[in-house]
Amino acid sequence: MTLLLASFAPPYWLSTLIKVLVISAVVPTTALILGMVFLFKIMSWMQSRLGPQEAGPRGTLQLLADGVKFLQKEDIAPDGADLWVFKVAPLVVLMSTLVLYVALPASMHLVVADLDVGVFFVLAVASLSVIGVLMAGWSSASKYSLMGALRAAGQLIAYELPMVLAVIGVVIQAGTMSLNGIVLAQNNGSIFGWSGIGFPYILTQFLGFFIFIAAVQAELTQPPFDMPVAESEIVSGYQVEYTGFRFLIFFLAEFATAFVFAGIAAVLFLGGWAVPWLPTASDWYYVLGPIVLFAKVMIVSFIIFWVRFTYPRFREDQLQSLAWKVLIPLALVNIVVTAVLKVVL
């Protein structure tokens, strides 16, 4: 089975077609898994409620039912909305999510494009979703939407910087920007000669991991960083005028982005698709790689959603001063210390 997969070398058009199909199937599936497991089940357990019970065994199909419900709804645009921009905006956000999946490696060869500068690419395209958010907020012709979009833009600009700076520590330590290269560097590394667990960078880059997760949380506009969609003040911000499948696209994009960012964090800090006990060159990773990555993604997602369900919302000034006065200086210190240690050790 594994050898069969290893020797599969389709022509360019076929491999492109397969990649497109796989990504378009993976993105909604991951969004459904995260929404189901964390938003419905874990959240209700944390808050001592039952959560959805009716659709499917123990309510596991609730999100599917919700999705079908969204698809049946009428496609409404507000009077006075800029129709063209209004309709394209969710697609821009979704496109940014889809492009993020391009660089995420699920094993050595199980990756859409194994880019030399994978990390850099991820950080660059992650910033594209802001354009969609601003388009949505402006074109809705609504005060709440506009306020939400402005808050979102201010927040996303502020937290993009700590995210980029947090990753640099890992890049310095691994000596490469390729995501596969970072996985290999961690799993073939050793801690002072002991290679029992490889060398996951969370041990040395714990600060970077913390800053990265905080920045991811802010990029996803999840609590405690949910000023842009604060439902008690601006009733969901830029999404407020969206109904039916356009709202569904925003929802899918948010959770799929959460999944892919958790994946990037797993690759950067937890060793990605490999386990230290099996050599990274093994053919087993064709099957095992995605499973290992998925397990690590679920661990990181759990942290992200745990924080989401636990902490109350930041005020706008707290949010900005956390980014500019705490996270960015910490990230800069982290870079300096990592660079010095890299040269000294």
Add this chain to the structure above:
Amino acid sequence: MLALLVAQNIAFYIIAALMVVGALRVVTCKNLMHAALWLVLVLAGAAAQYILLASEFVAITQVLVYLGAIIVLFLFGIMLTRAKTGTDDDLDNKNSAKFIGGGIAVLLLGLMGYSLIDGFKDTEFGNLMVQRTAQVSDSIFSTYLLPFEVLSILLLAALIGAIVLARRD
């Protein structure tokens, strides 16, 4: 190799046509927000052309800096100052200004076209090498170290200047 070149050329012309349409719409659009969004298309097209020219670092930097930061600041600024939907009739220039602008555009087209043709007329497009990011960074931090540092200080000075200008106290 030949098939790749043909595909590259076809992609170049499609993207270039989109960029030209986008650029024309940027200046003729009566809606400021739409003009900024057409500019997104032009800048994304430029990034795509860089990828066709096998320089991944410049392409990704183009996306990160222009699309991710500058365009977002444009949109942010427009939404803070004049966020109305619909068209603005006062966005147009006087006829004399239009002619001067058109003249400058034609002049620039001639100048840049001439310098491009003059500079690259003997270059074969086929033996294009992929420019690795590691090579780019190696040359920045060895051969071009001094200009790079000077540029950094210039940007820092601009940054401080902007803060001084923006703060009234």
